[in-house]
Amino acid sequence: xxSGRLGSLxxxxxxxxxxxxxxxxxxxxxxxxxxxxxxxxxxDRKRLPEFVMPEITVEHPAQKEFGDYATNAPLVTGAIxxxxxxxxAESVVLEIEEDMEMNELKKSxxxxxxxxxxxxxxxxxxxxxxQGEAQKILDQKENFGSINIGQGKKVQVEFVxxxxxxxxxxxNARGGPWGDVLANVLRxxxxxVEKAYxxxxxxxxxxxLGHSVLKDExxxxxxxxxxxxxxxIKEQDSFKAGQQASKIILDDYIKKTLENIGIxxxxxxxxxxxxxxxxxxxxxxxxxxxxxxxxxxxxxWFLSSKFGDIRDRVVIKTDGQKTYLAxxxxxxxxxxxxxxxDKVINVWGADHSGDAPGLKAGIDALGFKDKLxxxxxxxxxxxxxxxxxxxxxxxxxxxxxxxxxxxxxxDAVRFFFLQRSANTHxxxxxxxxxxxxxxxxxxxxxYAYARICSVLRKVVATDQAVTINQTRITESERDLICQLVRxxxxxxxxxxxxQAQRLPxxxxxxxxxxxxxxxxxxxxxxxxxxxDQARLALVRATQIVLxxxxxxxxxxxxxxx
RNA sequence: GUCCCUGUAGCUCAGUGGAUAGAGUGCUUCCCUGCGAAGGAAGAGACCGGAGGUUCAAAUCCUCCCAGGGACACCA
Numbered sequence: 001x002x003s004g005r006l007g008s009l010x011x012x013x014x015x016x017x018x019x020x021x022x023x024x025x026x027x028x029x030x031x032x033x034x035x036x037x038x039x040x041x042x043x044d045r046k047r048l049p050e051f052v053m054p055e056i057t058v059e060h061p062a063q064k065e066f067g068d069y070a071t072n073a074p075l076v077t078g079a080i081x082x083x084x085x086x087x088x089a090e091s092v093v094l095e096i097e098e099d100m101e102m103n104e105l106k107k108s109x110x111x112x113x114x115x116x117x118x119x120x121x122x123x124x125x126x127x128x129x130x131q132g133e134a135q136k137i138l139d140q141k142e143n144f145g146s147i148n149i150g151q152g153k154k155v156q157v158e159f160v161x162x163x164x165x166x167x168x169x170x171x172n173a174r175g176g177p178w179g180d181v182l183a184n185v186l187r188x189x190x191x192x193v194e195k196a197y198x199x200x201x202x203x204x205x206x207x208x209l210g211h212s213v214l215k216d217e218x219x220x221x222x223x224x225x226x227x228x229x230x231x232x233i234k235e236q237d238s239f240k241a242g243q244q245a246s247k248i249i250l251d252d253y254i255k256k257t258l259e260n261i262g263i264x265x266x267x268x269x270x271x272x273x274x275x276x277x278x279x280x281x282x283x284x285x286x287x288x289x290x291x292x293x294x295x296x297x298x299x300x301w302f303l304s305s306k307f308g309d310i311r312d313r314v315v316i317k318t319d320g321q322k323t324y325l326a327x328x329x330x331x332x333x334x335x336x337x338x339x340x341x342d343k344v345i346n347v348w349g350a351d352h353s354g355d356a357p358g359l360k361a362g363i364d365a366l367g368f369k370d371k372l373x374x375x376x377x378x379x380x381x382x383x384x385x386x387x388x389x390x391x392x393x394x395x396x397x398x399x400x401x402x403x404x405x406x407x408x409x410x411d412a413v414r415f416f417f418l419q420r421s422a423n424t425h426x427x428x429x430x431x432x433x434x435x436x437x438x439x440x441x442x443x444x445x446x447y448a449y450a451r452i453c454s455v456l457r458k459v460v461a462t463d464q465a466v467t468i469n470q471t472r473i474t475e476s477e478r479d480l481i482c483q484l485v486r487x488x489x490x491x492x493x494x495x496x497x498x499q500a501q502r503l504p505x506x507x508x509x510x511x512x513x514x515x516x517x518x519x520x521x522x523x524x525x526x527x528x529x530x531x532d533q534a535r536l537a538l539v540r541a542t543q544i545v546l547x548x549x550x551x552x553x554x555x556x557x558x559x560x561x
Numbered sequence: 562g563u564c565c566c567u568g569u570a571g572c573u574c575a576g577u578g579g580a581u582a583g584a585g586u587g588c589u590u591c592c593c594u595g596c597g598a599a600g601g602a603a604g605a606g607a608c609c610g611g612a613g614g615u616u617c618a619a620a621u622c623c624u625c626c627c628a629g630g631g632a633c634a635c636c637a
Contacts, residue, residue: 317635354632438599519601
């Protein structure tokens with residue numbers, strides 16, 4: 001396990017690189033700052049009237065002809081100040097040209113700024129600047145893409161958390177890759193992240209599992225795994241049998257499948273432990289102190305409707321048992337009060353979307369407003385031969401995640417699950433996924449990586465004395481660099497809005513840019529050896545970025561296929 | 562009945578206030594005695610479910626309607 005201690009020089013170098021990457025200002029932020037500064041200056045000098053500057057957006061234009069970055073700031077501010085947008089655009093550009101400091105920045109960064117109807121500013125970056133940015137990738141290596149918008153804040157991502165009453169099914173498996181990758185991205189964005197699984201080993205479903213294992217008249221669950229457990233478990237008490245069974249299911253089915261899909265949790269929380277540690281009672285007493293608990297029909301209700309919920313929720317049943325919500329409140333009390341998480345993100349399936357407002361209300365009431373967020377994933381529907389596959393754990397006809405992994409492989413499963421936005425219902429075509437061909441986008445990306453490795457294998461030392469600088473670069477080289485330097489922006493966007501599907505899309509685009517470059521540009525054997533060097537460096541940079549992106553997604557980067 | 566999500570090219574989906582709505586796949590072509598053709602290039606294919614509205618500007622925001630999925634427990 002020892003990788004050897006880093007020498008002090010290496011250590012210093014590593015620290016410097018980390019420092020640099022953490023303090024890297026995104027290219028689009030640099031442009032944004034420039035534009036904001038120009039507006040301020042123009043207002044100071046009365047070229048533009050005073051108005052409150054709105055938050056402006058700098059983005060990648062859809063059309064290549066509109067430059068590398070663009071802003072619609074003149075359009076937006078034109079409407080505010082009631083001035084023709086094009087006039088504003090002219091003032092802004094003039095200000096940048098005239099101001100020494102801004103012009104210096106512009107000169108190092110931007111080839112030209114174009115004013116475009118009806119009121120856009122299009123920025124065309126200097127090729128030298130882009131080459132310099134690509135060079136940084138070679139220095140930062142696996143750290144490239146790291147940013148520090150998280151500033152070390154503690155975030156917990158809780159996901160999967162499937163009941164230990166059966167193997168993971170395809171239906172509830174979507175949160176696996178999704179939560180895992182979201183956590184990876186947040187980590188890359190400078191948050192201190194914990195991946196957590198909440199094991200519901202307490203309550204009615206354990207008893208139901210026990211009856212099922214004993215195969216008595218109250219049996220609920222069916223399936224091959226129940227038959228196995230029936231053979232294995234000798235315990236005759238139904239609850240104890242359920243507890244034993246749930247442990248076996250967790251270890252032999254759930255944990256193994258998670259390992260096979262490449263997910264490693266940092267923390268396993270047990271519902272039974274939350275109760276035994278008294279967190280539930282503490283949380284409830286805090287609600288009681290605020291007069292938010294009320295008895296009605298013999299049960300105790302939490303008045304969650306006072307916090308925007310559509311109705312109140314029972315926390316203690318007539319029989320004195322606490323509800324799941326009570327337990328969850330205790331669990332979250334522990335997360336925030338004891339473990340001091342700055343943010344908790346719960347990745348839930350749509351079947352639990354109706355319960356989120358109750359928990360959210362409780363957390364608000366307990367004083368942790370805005371620290372709890374939800375990502376609700378819509379359902380996965382399996383299609384086989386064009387027909388919908390019915391899934392039901394109780395009927396025993398589930399398609400397990402393990403089965404899917406066995407047939408399709410980890411990489412394809414993860415990629416397919418990640419590709420779609422959380423609120424989209426995911427249609428998973430089994431036949432298509434089973435088909436291991438070029439139809440599958442994950443192969444397209446992995447093929448790019450394998451091609452890269454193949455080229456790099458042909459040369460001995462690629463990392464040393466290689467510079468990306470070259471007086472003239474082709475269009476496809478430039479396009480490739482533009483894709484490469486986008487990774488930090490992808491990380492920043494995803495850490496902000498949790499839209500993890502950006503990663504697979506970016507990987508696809510990057511692979512496309514590479515394939516195009518590779519087709520257009522000969523890497524080895526050019527007459528001018530300096531071109532070989534520059535292109536090798538670019539290939540190496542692409543390898544780094546592709547690897548970093550695939551690592552974030554938990555997808556294999558194969559050196560050969 | 563109420564609440565949540567969705568409706569974009571034949572199919573699967575990106576795009577959530579701006580420029581000529583993008584990919585992949587499928588279809589029609591073209592490109593290997595040069596580093597991996599599991600690749601590249603080109604073409605056809607969409608009045609963004611429908612109707613109103615807000616806005617200088619709507620696939621994107623609001624209202625209603627239609628269609629599909631999910632949730633509406635003193636289950637977890």
